[in-house]
Every structure is written in C-alpha cells, then in structure tokens.
Amino acid sequence: METEGKKLQSETERLVLRPLQNEDYNRWFEGCRDRLPSQYKYDNNKIDLSGWTQQKFNEDVVSKFKGYADRDKVYVFGVFRKSDQKQVGKVEIETIIRDEFQWGLLGYTIHNQFWRNGYGKEAVKEALNIAFKNLEFHRVEAHINIDNEPSLKLAKSVGMEFECIRKGFIFEFDEWTDNIVYFMNSK
Template identity: 45%
Template sequence: MTKNLGLHFTTQRLIIRPLEESDYTSWLHGFVNRKPAQYRHDKGQIDMSDATEPWFAALVARQQQAIEADDLYIFGIFDKAGHHIGMLNIKNLSRDHFQWAEIGYFIHNQYWQQGYAYEALTELVKQAQEKLHFHRIEAHINLDNQPSIGLIEKVGFQFECVRKGFIFENGQWTDHYVYYINTHNEPPNI
C-alpha cells in the first residue's frame, strides 16, 4: 500500500512526487519508449524485462522506507497528463550542524530539450529548503558531462571544486565536479 508522504509538488507543467504503485504503467512506458543513447552519459534504451508489477511495488515500498528514514528522497516527474518524464532524488548526507544533501536527476531522453529538467530541479531545490530543511545541496557531475553542467549552473548552483577519484564507475575511480547551492534556512536547533 502506498502512503501519502506529503511530498507532492506541482509546477506550471509538472507533478513531482514519490512514486506510487499505481504509477507502474506510466513509469514503465517512460523507460520503454526511450530513444537510443544520445551521448556518453545517456543510458539510452534500457532492458525493462525484469520490471514486473510486483518488482515495482517492492521498489515503491523501499523508496517510501528511505523517505521515512530521512535518508533518500526519490521523486517521479510526471507531466500534467500523467506521462513519466524522469526522476529526481535528494540524499541526506548529514543533518545536525550541516543540513547537507546531494541532488540527482534524469529526464528520459525522449523528453529532452523541453525545459523539464530545469523546471523540476528548480522546484526540488525550493522544496529541499522549505519542506526538507536542507541548507547546502551539492551536485556531483562527471567532468565531461556538459549538458548536466549547463543545467545545474542555470538552476543557480556554483562550482566549488574537483574531487579526485571520488566515485567508482565503469570499473575505476573517477573525478567529479562538485557544484553547490546554499539555501537560506535558519540554523538548526541542536
């Protein structure tokens, strides 16, 4: 059973909220209709043969548990017609004196170049401040991922540094850019 977690946001064109079991068909359709990979960081078409309804129900339950634990907030992005456009997430890196999180995102490539990523990320940053009370939000980006760099800068994130050997991907430790945005929350009561 899917719980209403009170994390439903709307923009002019989008609905952003945790996945629900009833999203299965729309969610699957978004993945199945992806185009071939457009560049190195685009996964393109993905084999979804294992993504059955029971598998999806378990995924939704795990995501709800992560939200309830204040660990990882995962959101589906839907247009107002109910089409699954992509996903957003915000990972709690530290609460206490930091209120620090990392943001992640993807838009299905059949919906690229329509402003959906900018619209969704802008709203998530706002809600991460107002509802989740994060002060610092980071984005970690591959050095050669120019579309993601341009997007995150447009949303208002600032370049901070290169973290060397930061993430293990494709069989090796890779460098990543770190971009950040600080919200204007009051200091935590600790």
C-alpha cells in the same frame, strides 16, 4: 503526500513532482520502454524491462523508495507532465548528513525522449525548493562528471554555484573519476 510531516509533492507550471505510487506502474514502464537509444556517454541505455511486473515495481521501487524516505536517506520524486501524466523522469535528494550540517546530494534524470523541453531545469529547480523548504536542508550539492556538459549546464541554469573539482571522487567506469561539485545553500 507526506512522510513524517514532510510535504513530498509539489507542482510547477507544467510538472508534478511526487514519490512514485503503485498506480504509476504503467507510466513508469512506458517512460522506460520508450527511451531512445543512448545519446551520449552519460545517457543511460534502455532498461531491460523483462520481468518488471506490477508486483516487482511495487516492491522494488515504490516500497523501497518509501522506506528510504521514511528513514531520511533518499527522497525520490517521479517527474510527471501535467498535460498527460506521462512520467518524464525523476529527481532525488539524498541525505549526506544531518546534525549541524543539513547537507544533501541532488541527482536527476530526464528520459531522453523528453529532452530539449526544459523539463530538467523546471524539475531540478522545484526539487531544490522541496529540499530547502520541505526537507529543511541547508546545503545541496550536485556531483557531476567533468565531461558531462548537459548536466553542468543544468546545474548552472538553476543557480547552483561551482565549488571545486574533487579528484578521484567516485568509482565508476572501472576507475576512480573526478567530479565537479556545484552547490546551493538555503536562503
């Protein structure tokens, strides 16, 4: 799978990372539907799936994400387990700026019914490989809420380095919140 010459599919020992396709609707729906109740503050609640048809998925997810990738804005990768093709989550790499910076932002979500299996670490590690080798970023950052311990541990576990705390960095929960920045540069 490629977008303008960029290879956008990769595999690890247990996972496949690739853009979502129309044929993924049932796997996507099942992954969202089977989420457990929220486990902590940063664990998203179940998604209201009423109204999510195959057509809506094709238009609002697959086509939209492909358009973002075609414009080098955001690359969204479904994370699929090889053993049964279940979608266990997603990772995304957003372009902050190209030019002389080649700088991207990493985001990740593993459905909570698949936690504690190492899928997050495996997927994020591979997403960083894609970011550096296939998408040719020089620097990738993760912006993490200061009290989001699982995410902080994950960033550290894949070799990202602490850089700073950005004060009042993002508007969420109806206020400007601080974020810890972890980063990795290409080698």
